[in-house]
Amino acid sequence: MKPFKKVSFSALVLILGLMTSFSKQSTAQTAAADKPAAPTTLPGNGLKHFDFFYAGEAKSRNMYIVRNGKITWSYIDTVGRGEISDAILMDNGNVLFAHQFGVTLINRDKKVLWKYDAPEGFETHTAQLIGKDHVVFVQNGNPAKVFVMNIRTNKVVKEFVLPFKSGTHGQIRHARLTKAGTLLIAHMDLGKINEYDVNGKILNSIDAPGAWSGVELNNGNILIASNDHYVREVARDGKTVWDFDLKELPDYKIAPQVAQRLPNGNILVNSWFNQWDGKIDETNRPVQAIEIMPDKKIVWALSSWDAPANLGPATIIQLLKDPNNAGYEKAHFGNIK
Structure with a gap:
């Protein structure tokens, strides 16, 4: 048996230091993993807090209408593919939704009224109706483009190329028409909110790292939600009016x-919630939505993951009694109405 070699005092100190460091890292990692995704008791009135239309990016393509805390309408697509990144409920009950590999318009009886299939290698994550005859949508790919299509004739009446980086899936998720008839596009890949006229001219560009969406407010400012875990109101000149770093929330994990x-x-x-990264921890379930006061107090949080109202991940939550949503019926893009 070989004798043990003597260890110098300095080496012993180094070993003990490394052991302490690893112990601290392990403790920190365990604490992060054990951090609650939401408080045990949530503020607000759960599903009864609002009446709303709901859809989200998930492995299944599901949409719901919730009234008085119960699902009163649902659309469950069991034969398609892709994820619902955008959906709008119209006053007449029709729903336009973009589902990664196409755009579809259905009526309240779930009959398909119009459908567009993206070419191989391209993706469509956002769309909006213009009047009764046109749809504007963004198509990711090489090149990324904006299309306006007449859904009666199924012909493209306007198209233009967008600035983009390589990587189709990560380019653009959300676009919305403004009251002035321009188009706000959140370029997630570029970290920009760009405003375009109907001919594709960039009218304005605002730095917005990780921007998933940007929508115009009644005061003319833009409300941005970002993959970098912030929500920010900015003026058209890019000046920040209100900002909330959601990573600073002590009791919630918000994406x-x-x-x-x-x-x-x-x-x-x-x-x-990213279903492709794994299943929800049933002992530590995240919320699907929060309502934030201007002073950053959380007054409502939704967590509905159980039957009969398992809503799945949230992307679109459109309140049924919000007068701001009436603008969807009056949208125009330049002279296209």
Whole structure:
């Protein structure tokens, strides 16, 4: 048996230091993993807090209407593919939704009224109706483009190329028409909110790292939700008016995609869960949405993961009694109405 070699005092100190460091890292990692995704008791009135239309990026393509705390309408697509990144409920009950590899318009009876299939190698994550005859949508790919299509004739009436980086899936998720008839596009890959006229001219560009969505507010400012875990109101000149770093929330893990200002002045933010990274920890389930007061107090949080109202991940939450949503019926893009 070989005798043990003597260890110098300096080497012993180094070994003990490394052991302490590893212990601290392990403790920190365990603490991070054990951090609650949401408080045990949530503020607000759960599913009864609002009546709303709901859809989200998930492995299944599901959409719901919730009234008085119960699901009163649902659309479950069991034969398609892709994820629902955008959806709008119209006053007549029709729903336009973008589902990664196409755009579809259905009526309240779930009959398909119009459908567009993206070419191989391209993706469509956002779309909006213009009047009764046109749809504007963004198509990711090489090149990324904006299309306006007449859904009666199924012909493209306007198209233009967008600035983009390589990597189709990560380019653009959300676009919305403004009251002036321009198009706000959140370039997630570029870290920009760009505003375009109907001919593709860039009218304005605002730095917005990780921007998932940017929507125009009634005061003309833009409300941004970002993959970098912030929600921010900015003026058209890019000056920050209000900012909330959601990573600073001590009791919630929030992954925002779309933010909107409610009639009461509060801000509603969805919280997405990535089903491709694994299943939800049933002992530590995240919320699907939060309502934030201007002073950053959370007054409502939604967590509905159980039957009969398992809503799944949240991307789109459109309140049924929000007068701001009436603008969807009057949208125009330049002279296209």
